[in-house]
Amino acid sequence: MTIIVKNPKQMNIIVKNREVYGNVLTYPICKKAMTFAKISGHKTLTREALQGITELGYEVIYSND
Numbered sequence: 001m002t003i004i005v006k007n008p009k010q011m012n013i014i015v016k017n018r019e020v021y022g023n024v025l026t027y028p029i030c031k032k033a034m035t036f037a038k039i040s041g042h043k044t045l046t047r048e049a050l051q052g053i054t055e056l057g058y059e060v061i062y063s064n065d
Contacts, residue, residue: 010059011056011057011058011059012032012058012059012060012061013028013030013032013033013036013053013058013059013060013061014028014029014030014033014061014062014063015027015028015029015033015045015050015060015061015062015063016029016062016063016064016065017062025044026044026045026046026050027043027044027045028044028045029063029065032058033045036049036053037049
């Protein structure tokens with residue numbers, strides 16, 4: 001599945017949920033999401049990080065790829 005973002009300045013990030021050893025982890029897909037993960041000091045985005053990102057006005061888009 002390919003996601004096309006019409007306006008790159010939009011306030012959204014693209015992530016993907018994966019199950020690893022029974023835990024659901026949220027992996028960043030786009031560059032902005034990767035930057036948020038880097039800032040948080042993790043390879044994945046925690047629920048708390050995602051909540052903060054949405055509080056900043058970003059929309060979180062979940063990819064099914």
